[in-house]
Amino acid sequence: MKHHHYGTGILFCCLLMLSLLVQLIMPDVLFSKEENRRLATLPQPTLRSAADGSYAKQLEVYHADQFLNRYRWMKLQTRILLAMGQTKLQDITITKEGLLQEVAPLSNDVNGRQSADSINAFQEAHADLQLSFLMVPNAIGIYKERLHTPAVMDQEQLFYQFYELLDDRIQTLDTFQLLTDHKEEELFYRSDHHWTTLAASYAASMYLQQKLDYQVVVSNTHFQGTLAHQLAYDQFEDHLSLFLMQNDPDYVVDYGSEGKKTTTVYDMEKQMDSDAYAVYFGGNHPLIHISTTSQEDKRLLVFKDSYANCFLPFLLPYYSEITILDPRYYYEDINQLILDSQISDVLFLYNMNTFFSDHSLYELLSASVE
Amino acid sequence: MSFDTIFFIFTWLPCCLLLYYVLPKRWKLGYLLVVSYLFYAWGNLYRALFLLFLTGLHIQTVKLLDNLSGKSRMVLFVEVLVFDVFALCFFKYYGTILNELFARELLQVNAQLPNAPLGISFYMFSLIGYLIDSYRGQLPAKKNSFQAALYIAFFPKLLMGPICRYQQFVQQLEDLSFQPRLFDTGASRFIIGLAQKVVLANTFARLFQQLQATPLTMLGAWGMTLAFALQLYFDFQGYSQMAIGLSNLLGFTMPENFHYPYLACSIKDFWNRWHITLSHWFRDYVYFPLGGSRVSWQRHILNLMIVWALTGLWHGANLTFLVWGCYYGVLLILEKYIWYPLQQKLPKGCNWAITLCLIMIGWVFFYSSSLSQACQILGSMFGSANVASPLVVSVLGQYAGFLLIGIVCATPLMEALDFLLNMYLNRWYYLLRLAVMFGLLLICIAFLVGNTYQSFLYFAF
Numbered sequence: 064m065k066h067h068h069y070g071t072g073i074l075f076c077c078l079l080m081l082s083l084l085v086q087l088i089m090p091d092v093l094f095s096k097e098e099n100r101r102l103a104t105l106p107q108p109t110l111r112s113a114a115d116g117s118y119a120k121q122l123e124v125y126h127a128d129q130f131l132n133r134y135r136w137m138k139l140q141t142r143i144l145l146a147m148g149q150t151k152l153q154d155i156t157i158t159k160e161g162l163l164q165e166v167a168p169l170s171n172d173v174n175g176r177q178s179a180d181s182i183n184a185f186q187e188a189h190a191d192l193q194l195s196f197l198m199v200p201n202a203i204g205i206y207k208e209r210l211h212t213p214a215v216m217d218q219e220q221l222f223y224q225f226y227e228l229l230d231d232r233i234q235t236l237d238t239f240q241l242l243t244d245h246k247e248e249e250l251f252y253r254s255d256h257h258w259t260t261l262a263a264s265y266a267a268s269m270y271l272q273q274k275l276d277y278q279v280v281v282s283n284t285h286f287q288g289t290l291a292h293q294l295a296y297d298q299f300e301d302h303l304s305l306f307l308m309q310n311d312p313d314y315v316v317d318y319g320s321e322g323k324k325t326t327t328v329y330d331m332e333k334q335m336d337s338d339a340y341a342v343y344f345g346g347n348h349p350l351i352h353i354s355t356t357s358q359e360d361k362r363l364l365v366f367k368d369s370y371a372n373c374f375l376p377f378l379l380p381y382y383s384e385i386t387i388l389d390p391r392y393y394y395e396d397i398n399q400l401i402l403d404s405q406i407s408d409v410l411f412l413y414n415m416n417t418f419f420s421d422h423s424l425y426e427l428l429s430a431s432v433e
Numbered sequence: 434m435s436f437d438t439i440f441f442i443f444t445w446l447p448c449c450l451l452l453y454y455v456l457p458k459r460w461k462l463g464y465l466l467v468v469s470y471l472f473y474a475w476g477n478l479y480r481a482l483f484l485l486f487l488t489g490l491h492i493q494t495v496k497l498l499d500n501l502s503g504k505s506r507m508v509l510f511v512e513v514l515v516f517d518v519f520a521l522c523f524f525k526y527y528g529t530i531l532n533e534l535f536a537r538e539l540l541q542v543n544a545q546l547p548n549a550p551l552g553i554s555f556y557m558f559s560l561i562g563y564l565i566d567s568y569r570g571q572l573p574a575k576k577n578s579f580q581a582a583l584y585i586a587f588f589p590k591l592l593m594g595p596i597c598r599y600q601q602f603v604q605q606l607e608d609l610s611f612q613p614r615l616f617d618t619g620a621s622r623f624i625i626g627l628a629q630k631v632v633l634a635n636t637f638a639r640l641f642q643q644l645q646a647t648p649l650t651m652l653g654a655w656g657m658t659l660a661f662a663l664q665l666y667f668d669f670q671g672y673s674q675m676a677i678g679l680s681n682l683l684g685f686t687m688p689e690n691f692h693y694p695y696l697a698c699s700i701k702d703f704w705n706r707w708h709i710t711l712s713h714w715f716r717d718y719v720y721f722p723l724g725g726s727r728v729s730w731q732r733h734i735l736n737l738m739i740v741w742a743l744t745g746l747w748h749g750a751n752l753t754f755l756v757w758g759c760y761y762g763v764l765l766i767l768e769k770y771i772w773y774p775l776q777q778k779l780p781k782g783c784n785w786a787i788t789l790c791l792i793m794i795g796w797v798f799f800y801s802s803s804l805s806q807a808c809q810i811l812g813s814m815f816g817s818a819n820v821a822s823p824l825v826v827s828v829l830g831q832y833a834g835f836l837l838i839g840i841v842c843a844t845p846l847m848e849a850l851d852f853l854l855n856m857y858l859n860r861w862y863y864l865l866r867l868a869v870m871f872g873l874l875l876i877c878i879a880f881l882v883g884n885t886y887q888s889f890l891y892f893a894f
Contacts, residue, residue: 068617068867069613069614069617070866072613076616079442082444114479120476123438123439126439126444133882136879136882137882139879140882140883143879147835148832150831211831212831213824
């Protein structure tokens with residue numbers, strides 16, 4: 064008669080007890096460099112949170128966040144899925160050339176009509192201002208031939224359809240054609256969802272209707288961006304370069320309520336960080352005000368997402384003041400801001416993934432014209 | 434709390450097991466009861482209080498039934514049974530009923546009612562079974578309230594079964610000593626169940642969603658149905674395995690809930706393999722009391738339709754579930770009274786293929802949100818749409834590896850391989866098995882941690 068072996072039971076028991084011991088001994092990790100976010104810490108229970116279940120949820124998130132070698136386990140999952148033939152993980156397609164992200168549009172505003180209406184209403188309310196709209200297609204829109212399965216959203220079709228919805232007085236910039244003309248060049252990071260500074264320079268040149276004069280300085284040669292971290296996939300590395308304008312004026316960058324002022328748009332401490340793209344302005348802020356010594360008497364207001372961060376440095380020689388507003392974090396009265404800053408030009412700069420999946424611009428503009 | 438979370442597996446479970454095996458035997462029953470209620474109260478205290486109320490009501494009712502006789506006994510039994518059925522129907526169906534009343538403008542006020550307590554469909558069946566067994570005089574004369582309370586609330590089976598019988602469970606409470614072989618078996622079952630849930634079921638859920646988003650084609654409709662069939666099987670079977678495994682770790686055995694249902698060669702055979710404890714419950718507490726098959730053929734048909742309509746409704750309040758249940762009722766009637774001679778003549782492979790096709794058709798009703806959607810999908814499956822599209826072929830191609838593994842794991846091939854290796858490898862078999870279990874556990878951990886990724890945080894732009 065064969066003896067029963069208890070190996071699995073012993074192994075399972077040991078692993079469970081070991082994991083309990085590790086949890087008791089190891090201190091909490093407060094920040095994940097790889098995931099670029101703060102990790103949950105041990106929640107404090109209250110009677111209310113215990114009764115309504117929120118404490119239970121917080122505790123589960125805490126345990127998931129503090130699991131030992133969390134990022135390595137995420138890597139293992141990615142490798143297993145890739146080995147099984149999957150090429151699309153979460154909302155990211157893995158191609159030979161890089162990572163392509165597609166974010167599903169808001170179900171209640173798939174074509175951006177509500178946003179277009181709010182922008183048109185804003186134009187109506189501020190007819191004296193020169194409005195421009197610069198929508199940036201994502202890598203998935205320019206390089207759709209690299210996809211193994213067609214994207215849910217055809218960015219080219221959506222791009223031009225959206226521009227048709229805008230008021231004729233709003234200047235629209237055909238970045239889709241512009242980037243398509245340069246598609247053989249490095250327009251997007253392979254491991255990050257942003258466009259490169261090279262792509263931004265082409266768009267800035269089109270916006271300013273000027274040839275730009277700059278010097279390229281490589282800031283980081285081992286840049287692994289948001290998409291790589293999201294998938295725990297480290298096969299792609301990018302170069303992040305700074306394009307320093309030769310005719311840059313002197314300027315002061317005021318970060319508003321954050322109480323910080325600098326004389327450069329670059330946060331060099333961030334250039335070697337896991338989120339090296341934050342070298343531009345140190346990341347995203349609700350409101351930034353730049354005063355320059357430029358002789359141009361134009362004052363620009365920019366509604367933007369993070370794609371604008373590497374674009375805006377090209378504009379410094381051409382505006383005496385630039386006010387930069389991120390609607391996801393800004394909740395004040397923009398009409399008062401326009402009056403106080405004596406704005407003459409307005410620029411909307413968004414990438415398509417963000418624009419069609421986020422409604423904060425629509426909400427801010429709608430509130431301003433009520 | 435769910436079994437497939439980091440917190441449950443690496444914090445709750447080790448603490449639970451450690452204390453359970455350290456405590457003296459006389460405290461184990463009380464400890465399991467406390468732990469079970471803590472498990473259920475986790476995330477929502479009120480549902481645990483509701484369970485406590487129902488358990489108290491039934492324990493008290495059973496005590497009274499033991500002391501009553503004749504009409505008063507029957508009246509008490511019927512009153513509590515009606516209350517149970519009402520409570521179950523209320524929580525399961527009030528949302529659907531309210532929507533209908535709003536739609537027909539018969540109700541003006543939008544009342545906010547509490548969500549159905551998690552697991553009510555399962556533990557209510559345990560309660561009703563306990564009550565009926567008591568009325569029938571099938572329970573042991575000597576009853577222990579704590580044992581009865583634990584039978585209802587035992588956390589491994591509380592939320593999703595298996596639905597076990599009072600007598601089967603309570604007998605095991607006489608000996609709560611450590612059983613190494615059962616513990617080892619439980620560990621294996623838990624790991625296998627976890628893998629079925631977090632690796633296979635979740636993957637097929639993604640495949641189902643991706644195919645759902647594509648324009649309907651014949652291949653897409655069949656692919657979607659296959660994905661759903663595998664998703665549902667591995668989700669439920671995985672959870673059942675984990676529940677049985679957890680019970681084993683605590684020294685209890687639980688009835689099996691699945692036995693390779695997609696190998697069934699008839700619809701009757703399918704329901705002897707799929708959610709076995711549920712079909713046995715309906716058989717023992719609804720079908721047999723109605724007379725079963727020992728009645729006229731007209732009454733037998735009625736009995737079958739009642740049982741299967743109730744089975745459909747038990748799964749959900751949508752009309753599609755009722756149609757799904759009645760669909761199986763009709764098939765079973767046809768099998769019994771018309772097809773049986775033909776089935777005997779056909780080769781087994783033929784019967785299997787026909788049965789599988791019928792099961793897939795049934796799943797279309799199960800996952801569709803409306804009858805019109807179900808008809809549209811069925812139409813595509815049988816030729817009303819294009820045969821295929823490059824998108825569907827591409828999506829299925831990406832999941833080919835997982836589909837192959839899923840189909841293999843839905844058959845006894847792995848069990849057969851295990852048997853052969855045990856026979857020919859001798860002592861190396863145990864090392865190999867240990868390595869496989871360890872590898873499987875590591876894969877499960879990777880998928881558990883990977884699935885806790887918070888995508889919105891990466892939209893940091």
